[in-house]
Amino acid sequence: xxxxxxxxxxxxxxxxxxxxxxxxxxxxxxxxxxxxxxxxxxxxxxxxxxxxxxxxxxxxxxxxxxxxxxxxxxxxxxxxxxxxxxxxxxxxxxxxxxxxxxxxxxxxxxxxxxxxxxxxxxxxxxxxxxxxxxxxxxxxxxxxxxxxxxxxxxxxxxxxxxxxxxxxxxxxxxxxxxxxxxxxxxxxxxxxxxxxxxxxxxxxxxxxxxxxxxxxxxxxxxxxxxxxxxxxxxxxxxxxxxxxxxxxxxxxxxxxxxxxxxxxxxxxxxxxxxxxxxxxxxxxxxxxxxxxxxxxxxx
Amino acid sequence: xxxxxxxxxxxxxxxxxxxxxxxxxxxxxxxxxxxxxxxxxxxxxxxxxxxxxxxxxxxxxxxxxxxxxxxxxxxxxxxxxxxxxxxxxxxxxxxxxxxxxxxxxxxxxxxxxxxxxxxxxxxxxxxxxxxxxxxxxxxxxxxxxxxxxxxxxxxxxxxxxxxxxxxxxxxxxxxxxxxxxxxxxxxxxxxxxxxxxxxxxxxxxxxxxxxxxxxxxxxxxxxxxxxxxxxxxxxxxxxxxxxxxxxxxxxxxxxxxxxxxxxxxxxxxxxxxxxxxxxxxxxxxxxxxxxxxxxxxxxxxxxxxxxx
Numbered sequence: 372x373x374x375x376x377x378x379x380x381x382x383x384x385x386x387x388x389x390x391x392x393x394x395x396x397x398x399x400x401x402x403x404x405x406x407x408x409x410x411x412x413x414x415x416x417x418x419x420x421x422x423x424x425x426x427x428x429x430x431x432x433x434x435x436x437x438x439x440x441x442x443x444x445x446x447x448x449x450x451x452x453x454x455x456x457x458x459x460x461x462x463x464x465x466x467x468x469x470x471x472x473x474x475x476x477x478x479x480x481x482x483x484x485x486x487x488x489x490x491x492x493x494x495x496x497x498x499x500x501x502x503x504x505x506x507x508x509x510x511x512x513x514x515x516x517x518x519x520x521x522x523x524x525x526x527x528x529x530x531x532x533x534x535x536x537x538x539x540x541x542x543x544x545x546x547x548x549x550x551x552x553x554x555x556x557x558x559x560x561x562x563x564x565x566x567x568x569x570x571x572x573x574x575x576x577x578x579x580x581x582x583x584x585x586x587x588x589x590x591x592x593x594x595x596x597x598x599x600x601x602x603x604x605x606x607x608x609x610x611x612x613x614x615x616x617x618x619x620x621x622x623x624x625x626x627x628x629x630x631x632x633x634x635x636x637x638x639x640x641x642x643x644x645x646x647x648x649x650x651x652x653x654x655x656x657x658x659x660x661x662x663x664x665x666x667x668x669x670x
Numbered sequence: 671x672x673x674x675x676x677x678x679x680x681x682x683x684x685x686x687x688x689x690x691x692x693x694x695x696x697x698x699x700x701x702x703x704x705x706x707x708x709x710x711x712x713x714x715x716x717x718x719x720x721x722x723x724x725x726x727x728x729x730x731x732x733x734x735x736x737x738x739x740x741x742x743x744x745x746x747x748x749x750x751x752x753x754x755x756x757x758x759x760x761x762x763x764x765x766x767x768x769x770x771x772x773x774x775x776x777x778x779x780x781x782x783x784x785x786x787x788x789x790x791x792x793x794x795x796x797x798x799x800x801x802x803x804x805x806x807x808x809x810x811x812x813x814x815x816x817x818x819x820x821x822x823x824x825x826x827x828x829x830x831x832x833x834x835x836x837x838x839x840x841x842x843x844x845x846x847x848x849x850x851x852x853x854x855x856x857x858x859x860x861x862x863x864x865x866x867x868x869x870x871x872x873x874x875x876x877x878x879x880x881x882x883x884x885x886x887x888x889x890x891x892x893x894x895x896x897x898x899x900x901x902x903x904x905x906x907x908x909x910x911x912x913x914x915x916x917x918x919x920x921x922x923x924x925x926x927x928x929x930x931x932x933x934x935x936x937x938x939x940x941x942x943x944x945x946x947x948x949x950x951x952x953x954x955x956x957x958x959x960x961x962x963x964x965x966x967x968x969x970x971x972x973x974x975x976x977x978x
Contacts, residue, residue, distance in 0.1 A: 407787040413779065414796045416853070420811050421799075423819075440819045482711070485704035493697050502705055509716050511965040513914045515935035516958040519951055520719035520726070522942065523733065542715045545708065574700035603804035605917045610939065621804045628810070635814065642807050653802040657795050660802070664861040 424646070427639035428452070435636035451640030459623045459641055460616075467533050468602060468619040468648075474537035475601035476594045479544040483593060484586060486545075487552030488578055492561075503553065509546040514539075514606060522610050531613040539611065540601045548593045551666060555589040556582065592663035595656050602649050620645040720958075726948050727955045733947035744952035753929065754953060757937040760844065764933070765912035768848050768855070773904050776856045777897075780863030781889060794864070801857035805850075809921025812850045813837065816922070840930040843923045847931055850918050855911070859904045866900035867893060899971075906968045910961065 419441075427435055428451050429444040435451075455461065486506065493499040514521075525535040564577050572580070583590075605621045612618055624645055627638035653660060727744055731737035748754050783794055800808070817835040824832025836842050870893065878888050894901075916935040919925060925932035934957055941950025 403786040403788065406782050406785050407789065407793075410779070410782050410787065410793050413782075414793065417796055417799055420808060420815060420853075423815060424811050427814075438818060438822065440815065482708045486708040489701040489704040493701055496697060499701070499705065502709060506708070506712060509712070511962045512716060512720060512958065513961055515914055515916065515938050516954045516961065517716065517719045517723065518939065519733075519941050519947065519954060520723040521715070524715075524719055524722070538711070539715060542712055545712060549708075574698040578700075578704075599802055603802075603807075605804065605806040605920070606935075610942075621806050624807055624810055638810070638814075642811055645807050646803050649802045649804065650799070653799065657798070661794070661798060661861055664801075664858045665865040 424639050424643050427635055428643045429640075430636045432634050432636050435639070436633060448636070449640075451634075451636035452644070454634065454637045455641035455644065458637065459620075459626060461620075461641075461644060463616070464618065464620045464623045465644075467617055468621075471533045471537045471540065471608070471619055472598055472601040474534075475540040475544065476597045478537065478541040479548050479597040480590050480594050482541060483545055483548035484552050484583060484590065485578075487549045488556055488582055490549070491553045491556035492564075494557075503549070506549050507546050509543065514543065518606075518610055525611050526613065531611060532617055533608070533612060533619070536604075536608045536611050536619070537601070539607055540597070540604065543607075544593075544597045544600060547596070551589055551593055552586065555586060559585055588659075591656070591659045592666060595652070595659050596663055598652060599649060599660075723951050724955050724958075727951035729948045731948040731951075732945050733941070737948065740948075744949045745956070747949065748952055748956065753932075754937065756929065757932050757934050760931060761913055761915065761934045764844055764847060764851075764915060764931075765909050768851050768912045769905055769908040771848060772852045772855050772859050772908055773901065775852065776859035776904070777863050777901070779856070779860050780867055781893065783860070784864055784867045797860055798857040800854050803854070805854055805917035806921045808854065809850055809918045812846065812853075813922050816846050837923055838927055840927045843927060843931050846922050847915070847919055850922060851912060851915065854918070855908060859908060862900055862904055863897060866897035870896045902971050903968075906964065906971060910964045910968065913957075913960070913964075 423440050426442070426444055427440065429447055429449065431444075431446065431448045431450060434442075434444065434448075486502070490499045490503045494503075521539065522531075525531050525539075530538065559582065563581055567577050567581055603621060604619075608619045609622045609625075612622075624638075624641060627634075627641065726737070728739055728741060729737040730740045730743070779797055783790065783797065787793065816837050821833050821835055824830070824834075831842070836846050874892055874896070875888060878892055883891065914935055915933045919931055919933055919936065923931045925936050934953070938950050938954050938957065941947045941953075
């Protein structure tokens with residue numbers, strides 16, 4: 372709760388301080404333009420690779436190999452997208468990415484919020500307290516450490532497929548998410564839950580009707596991090612999924628490193644289609660993405 | 671309700687919601703049902719592979735069939751294996767350089783983005799954007815830029831070192847990995863620094879500027895010491911993450927030229943194909959111990975801020 376208030380307080384805090392400083396030292400108005408301009412120039416470092424992707428994607432194959440990466444497309448062409456669509460079997464890759472990501476997001480939010488509620492409300496009970504530290508221990512275990520045995524085990528139980536990838540994505544998101552949820556629930560007043568119980572509500576009803584709705588801001592943060600981690604992941608699907616026709620979008624992009632390596636417009640169109648969904652989601656959820664990072668680090 | 675409360679039996683055999691948590695005799699079974707599925711799945715997919723991996727690291731398993739326990743043979747061999755040594759040296763060196771670069775740039779950007787500037791919200795949104803882009807995909811984009819645009823630039827301005835693709839240069843290929851990793855990792859460090867700088871009370875700056883402290887002096891004497899805790903968090907989290915470098919390296923150099931940029935993660939994954947499955951399990955175990963040490967350091971450093 373403390374981090375939550377800290378983050379939501381931030382936007383309001385800024386104008387106040389700005390005015391105070393302005394009153395204190397009126398002469399600094401000019402320097403703000405200098406800083407602004409410097410930062411605008413720095414945004415080139417972010418935009419250049421993205422601009423290159425965008426402009427290359429809309430070129431014809433002939434223009435894409437002329438060496439002028441940053442020139443504008445002329446003529447404007449969507450051939451790259453058409454070919455990339457067929458070459459990577461985009462609809463299938465997209466569907467699998469959406470499936471893996473959706474299962475990861477829903478699975479992470481549900482499992483982590485259930486577990487965190489049980490832990491936070493029974494903290495003085497040893498079993499729940501130890502479970503918390505047990506789940507947290509996964510933060511010590513990066514995927515490369517477990518990869519060899521996980522690949523073997525998923526293969527043995529028939530999970531060398533997107534279902535297995537989604538399951539592992541959920542498991543690797545758990546410790547971070549349980550940590551965030553537990554801290555959040557501890558900040559929620561218990562009176563509401565207690566009065567609901569007096570009215571005869573079961574633990575499940577209390578969770579569903581009172582606690583889960585109140586956790587919505589934290590669920591949004593957890594969901595977005597699960598989304599980004601799952602949508603963008605390359606390491607796990609590339610190692611876990613045995614059948615290459617069941618690969619997610621990031622893994623499918625490797626096709627342009629071997630074959631078709633001179634059809635740059637096709638490759639870049641494909642890269643663009645793979646990154647676009649995450650960028651679009653980011654545009655709508657910036658606030659949660661930004662506050663989530665801070666909460667994760669400061670909690 | 672008021673009349674119902676006194677008639678409630680106070681006996682310990684009834685789950686009484688009115689009782690405080692400390693003397694609640696029984697925990698609702700729903701709480702166990704909430705926690706158990708997670709514990710079971712977690713144990714099967716994280717704990718079991720971890721135990722299996724550590725056990726197999728003491729054997730001569732090839733990943734299938736019969737195997738025998740060979741004690742510390744794998745570990746002894748690891749310490750004298752030049753390929754392992756070079757992958758650790760590369761990974762640790764890369765992580766150190768990257769974590770320094772990321773933190774210097776992120777800190778300066780955070781100072782700029784919390785100063786009195788125009789278009790603050792839009793600028794912040796732009797600088798955070800790289801965080802949401804897939805590492806492997808942006809690495810492919812940079813791969814193209816490093817092998818086409820950068821050599822062109824090198825020819826145009828006459829820097830001979832840049833005229834050949836950096837990716838093909840065994841001594842400099844690591845620089846490309848640092849650049850792309852930093853490009854993607856700066857946003858999260860930046861956001862943490864912004865939170866840190868915003869937590870400094872404005873009064874401190876006012877007092878300093880009344881005493882005639884220059885902006886640079888205020889940065890060095892106020893901002894830097896007051897966000898020191900955030901610097902430490904960023905250094906530890908960043909270093910820990912960069913040790914796992916994989917996606918971006920695959921997209922840029924795939925460990926090459928030769929094995930010049932092969933990270934520890936990539937070396938471990940050779941256990942799938944190279945027949946030295948148990949050997950790489952031992953490697954992964956060592957890598958795990960390093961991760962544990964770093965995690966303990968991280969927990970110690972952040973414990974003061976933690977609710978638990």
